[in-house]
Amino acid sequence: MYRLILIFLALIAIFYIFRCKAGGEFPGREYMPDMAHSRPYDVYYPGPGTNSDILNESGAQEVDYLLFKDRTTARKPVEGTIARGYAPYPYNNNEEGYEASVAYQNPYTANLKSGEIPKDVLDVGKEKYDVYCGVCHGAKGEGDGSISILSGGPYAGVPNYYADTYMEMPEGKMFHSVHYGRNDMGSYASQLTKDERWKVIAYIKSMQQKKAMDQKKLGKAAALMYVQGNKASIPTSPTGEFISSKLTSIDKLEKGKAITLDNVFFDTGSANLRAESYYELNLLKDILTNNAGSRVEISGHTDNAGNPASNLTLSQRRASAVFNYLLSQGVGEGQVTAQGYGEARPVAPNDTPENMQKNRRVDFEVID
Ligand code: HEC
Structure with missing residues (x-):
C-alpha cells in the first residue's frame, strides 16, 4: 500500500517537473534553471x-x-571608427602587402645609432618569445623547438633564423608574418599586442645581431643594420670592408686620453681625405654638436719611415683636412684645433708593418 502511494507521488512529481507550457495553461517547472x-x-x-x-x-x-x-x-563601435590610441595595421594580407611591409619600422630598433637595443625591450621580447615562439623556433632561433620536426614534433619547415634570408629579413616583413600568420604558422595578432610583437622581433634581431658580429666581424651598429636588411647602408672602407666605429658608443666628451679616428682614410702620402672617412667624421661632428662646451684637438701622426720634416708637414696637413671637413659640416671654429706631430708620438714601436700602420693616424683629444 505504502509502496503504491510512493509510486503515485513520484509520478505526480515527474508530471509537474516535465510538464511544459506548450499548448497548456500550466507554465511548467524547470529543473535547475541555473544550469540550463x-x-x-x-x-x-x-x-x-x-x-x-x-x-x-x-x-x-x-x-x-x-x-x-x-x-x-x-x-558595437560605429562602423569604420578606430579606438583612440590604436593604429590599424596598414598592409593587406597578400604578397603585395608583404612586400610593402618592408617599410614598416620597429620603433625600438629604427635609427639606433649605437646598435644597442634597450634591455627593457629585450627582456619583454625574450619573455614573450619563450612563451609563444620558442616551441617551434627554438630557444636560440635555430628552428629546433620542442614541437618542430627537428626535435621529433609535428611542425615541418620551421626556419632557422640564421639562414641568410632570415638574417637579412626586414623587421616589417617579420611583423607582417607574425600579424597575419604564414603557412603553418598562425597569426599572433590576438595573443601579442602590437607593442609586444615589436619587442619579440627586436629580440629575434638581437640574437641575429650577435651572430652577425661573430660571423661577419661587424660592430654592434653595423651588425644591426645588417640584420635589418640594410647592409647596403653600412659604410665601407676603401678596401670594401664594413666599417664600424667606436664613436657610436660615445655620448659625452670627457677630458682624458686621445681617441684614434680608426676610419679616417687618406690617399697614400697625401692629405686628400677620402669620402669613406665621412661616416666617422660625421659621428664626431654629432658628438661635438652635443657637447658644445668641450674643445678638442685634432692631431695628425705618422710612422718613422722617410724624412721627419716631411712627415711633420704631412701630419699637419692631414689634421687640417679633418679640421676643415668638420668646419664645413657646421662645427664651430672655436671648438676644434688641428696640430701635426709627425713621428714624435708613436703608439707602437715602428718595427712591423702593422705597428707602423697604427702609428699613421689621426686622433682627437678633449682639451677642455
Ligand atoms: C607552430 C610553430 C610555430 C610557432 C609557435 C611560431 N612559428 Fe614562426 N614560423 C613557423 C613556420 C613553420 C614558419 C615558416 C613559414 C613559411 O614561410 O612557410 C615560420 C616563419 C616565421 C618567420 C619568417 C616569416 C617570413 O616572412 O618568412 C618569422 C619572422 C617567425 N616565424 C616569427 C615567429 C614569432 C615571432 C613567433 C612567436 C610569436 C613564431 N614565429 C611562432 C612556425 C612557428
Whole structure:
C-alpha cells in the first residue's frame, strides 16, 4: 500500500517537473534553471529572460533584462571608427602587402645609432618569445623547438633564423608574418599586442645581431643594420670592408686620453681625405654638436719611415683636412684645433708593418 502511494507521488512529481507550457495553461517547472541558462550577460546577444512575444499591459514589448532596443547589453563601435590610441595595421594580407611591409619600422630598433637595443625591450621580447615562439623556433632561433620536426614534433619547415634570408629579413616583413600568420604558422595578432610583437622581433634581431658580429666581424651598429636588411647602408672602407666605429658608443666628451679616428682614410702620402672617412667624421661632428662646451684637438701622426720634416708637414696637413671637413659640416671654429706631430708620438714601436700602420693616424683629444 505504502509502496503504491510512493509510486503515485513520484509520478505526480515527474508530471509537474516535465510538464511544459506548450499548448497548456500550466507554465511548467524547470529543473535547475541555473544550469540550463547562462546567468552572465552576453554583450552582443539578447539578455536572458527576454521574450519578444510577451507584450506588457500598454502593449509594449516586455523588457526585463534589456539595455538597448535590439536587446543587446553593449553597443558595437560605429562602423569604420578606430579606438583612440590604436593604429590599424596598414598592409593587406597578400604578397603585395608583404612586400610593402618592408617599410614598416620597429620603433625600438629604427635609427639606433649605437646598435644597442634597450634591455627593457629585450627582456619583454625574450619573455614573450619563450612563451609563444620558442616551441617551434627554438630557444636560440635555430628552428629546433620542442614541437618542430627537428626535435621529433609535428611542425615541418620551421626556419632557422640564421639562414641568410632570415638574417637579412626586414623587421616589417617579420611583423607582417607574425600579424597575419604564414603557412603553418598562425597569426599572433590576438595573443601579442602590437607593442609586444615589436619587442619579440627586436629580440629575434638581437640574437641575429650577435651572430652577425661573430660571423661577419661587424660592430654592434653595423651588425644591426645588417640584420635589418640594410647592409647596403653600412659604410665601407676603401678596401670594401664594413666599417664600424667606436664613436657610436660615445655620448659625452670627457677630458682624458686621445681617441684614434680608426676610419679616417687618406690617399697614400697625401692629405686628400677620402669620402669613406665621412661616416666617422660625421659621428664626431654629432658628438661635438652635443657637447658644445668641450674643445678638442685634432692631431695628425705618422710612422718613422722617410724624412721627419716631411712627415711633420704631412701630419699637419692631414689634421687640417679633418679640421676643415668638420668646419664645413657646421662645427664651430672655436671648438676644434688641428696640430701635426709627425713621428714624435708613436703608439707602437715602428718595427712591423702593422705597428707602423697604427702609428699613421689621426686622433682627437678633449682639451677642455
Ligand atoms: C607552430 C610553430 C610555430 C610557432 C609557435 C611560431 N612559428 Fe614562426 N614560423 C613557423 C613556420 C613553420 C614558419 C615558416 C613559414 C613559411 O614561410 O612557410 C615560420 C616563419 C616565421 C618567420 C619568417 C616569416 C617570413 O616572412 O618568412 C618569422 C619572422 C617567425 N616565424 C616569427 C615567429 C614569432 C615571432 C613567433 C612567436 C610569436 C613564431 N614565429 C611562432 C612556425 C612557428
